[in-house]
Amino acid sequence: MNETIKYKxxxxxxxxxxxxxxxxxxxxxxxxxxGKIEVFSDFEKGLKDLNGFSHIILLYHFxxxxxxxxxxxxxxxxxxxxxxAMRSPSRPNSIGLSVVRLDKIEKNIIYISxxxxxxxxxxxxxxxxxxKFDLRKNTKSGWLDKTATKISATKDDGRFSR
Amino acid sequence: MNETIKYKxxxxxxxxxxxxxxxxxxxxxxxxxxGKIEVFSDFEKGLKDLNGFSHIILLYHFxxxxxxxxxxxxxxxxxxxxxxAMRSPSRPNSIGLSVVRLDKIEKNIIYISxxxxxxxxxxxxxxxxxxKFDLRKNTKSGWLDKTATKISATKDDGRFSR
Numbered sequence: 001m002n003e004t005i006k007y008k009x010x011x012x013x014x015x016x017x018x019x020x021x022x023x024x025x026x027x028x029x030x031x032x033x034x035g036k037i038e039v040f041s042d043f044e045k046g047l048k049d050l051n052g053f054s055h056i057i058l059l060y061h062f063x064x065x066x067x068x069x070x071x072x073x074x075x076x077x078x079x080x081x082x083x084x085a086m087r088s089p090s091r092p093n094s095i096g097l098s099v100v101r102l103d104k105i106e107k108n109i110i111y112i113s114x115x116x117x118x119x120x121x122x123x124x125x126x127x128x129x130x131x132k133f134d135l136r137k138n139t140k141s142g143w144l145d146k147t148a149t150k151i152s153a154t155k156d157d158g159r160f161s162r
Numbered sequence: 163m164n165e166t167i168k169y170k171x172x173x174x175x176x177x178x179x180x181x182x183x184x185x186x187x188x189x190x191x192x193x194x195x196x197g198k199i200e201v202f203s204d205f206e207k208g209l210k211d212l213n214g215f216s217h218i219i220l221l222y223h224f225x226x227x228x229x230x231x232x233x234x235x236x237x238x239x240x241x242x243x244x245x246x247a248m249r250s251p252s253r254p255n256s257i258g259l260s261v262v263r264l265d266k267i268e269k270n271i272i273y274i275s276x277x278x279x280x281x282x283x284x285x286x287x288x289x290x291x292x293x294k295f296d297l298r299k300n301t302k303s304g305w306l307d308k309t310a311t312k313i314s315a316t317k318d319d320g321r322f323s324r
Contacts, residue, residue: 002202005223005284007167007255026295039246040164043254046232048244052304056246059221059257061167070208082210084201084218084288087295092205093169093286095221095257099298122167124255126246131301133188133249136261139293142214 009122011039011108013060015115020064021158024116025075026087026098034103037110037123044108047126051105055129056112060096061122062089066162075154076147085142090160096121099129171284173201173270175222177277182226183320186278187237188249188260196265199272199285206270209288213267217291218274222258223284224251228324237316238309247304252322258283261291 015035017023024030037058039047050056068090071080083091096117103111110126177197179185186192199220201209212218230252233242245253258279265273272288 002170005169005171005286007169007257008164009167010254043232043246046245046254047247048233048242049247049305050244052302052307053247054300054302055298057259059255059259070205071210080210082212083208084205085209085211085215085290087289087292091287092172092208093221095169095287097219097221097259097289099296124167125253125257127249127259128247128304128306129298129301130249130303130306131298132303132306134261135297136217136291136293138216139291140214140216141292141294142290143211144290144292144294145214 007124009061009124010043011037011123013037013058013117013121013123015117015119017118020118020156020161023118023156025154025156026116030114030116032113033115035112035115037112039108039110041108047105050128053102053128055099056102057127057129058098058100058123059125060117061124062094062096063122064118064161065089065094066160068092076150077143081143088160095124169286171223171286172205173199173285175199175220175279175283175285177279177281179280182280182318182323185280185318187316187318188278192276192278194275195277197274197277199274201270201272203270209267212290215264215290217261218264219289219291220260220262220285221287222279223286224256224258225284226280226323227251227256228322230254237318238312239305243305250322257286
């Protein structure tokens with residue numbers, strides 16, 4: 001029943017962050033950081049119509065993350081928290097999610113801003129960010145409600161990397 | 163370089179929608195629909211601290227989607243659009259993303275609302291929805307800006323399923 005699900009990357013994300021240590025931990029802490037996505041040419045045609053969107057959702061593989069523990073001490077706290085209640089890169093399935101700003105597209109290259117991703121990360125999917133689908137109002141953020149304001153000043157200290 | 167990335171599901175999503183045809187195409191079209199997630203017991207410990215969040219992000223495998231075309235006619239339009247400019251389930255890597263409402267957690271079962279997912283879907287990851295990380299203001303939604311209001315009245319007609 002629990003079969004292996006297999007994916008192949010559709011491109012590579014290029015950013016100024018060469019190592020996990022020092023990388024912003026969320027896009028909201030990476031304002032104006034520029035990067036680009038190299039979409040493999042086989043998939044270039046799938047980028048049609050994407051240039052009208054201001055933001056895109058990137059799903060990618062945390063290729064440098066270490067073996068996951070189910071309880072981890074997050075960057076923004078001192079207590080062990082459940083892995084599904086945090087955004088750690090070290091997860092049972094190490095899929096990352098970032099909403100980044102789309103600057104322009106030239107052939108198979110997408111220029112982006114507000115990036116919290118390590119250079120060389122394999123890209124799995126691009127989805128358009130659609131406010132009517134993706135926004136939620138009046139949300140509660142559990143243990144993070146009191147600490148999430150520290151996000152823009154916090155960088156990765158390498159604790160989740162191999 | 164382009165290695166296969168392998169994941170295993172961490173649980174199964176149970177919903178009232180037995181087939182893709184007739185399923186709401188986004189959570190915003192599935193208000194109040196109830197369902198539950200069975201997280202495999204090996205991963206139960208990772209749910210600690212999740213119960214303080216009002217919304218969670220589910221990443222899952224579109225297990226019924228057909229072979230992807232790079233250009234597809236979306237539910238909300240009549241013109242072929244690039245697959246990365248739409249939210250079709252038929253994608254090069256068929257990963258689905260939904261933000262659902264978290265009602266309660268009992269052991270390894272998560273009760274959720276606002277679900278646009280087919281029954282039996284394999285779950286890949288759960289992330290807490292954190293407004294400080296995930297909200298974006300003043301966004302533009304390209305070709306969808308004029309049609310996304312139709313979302314709540316539109317159901318899957320089966321076009322992307324096997």
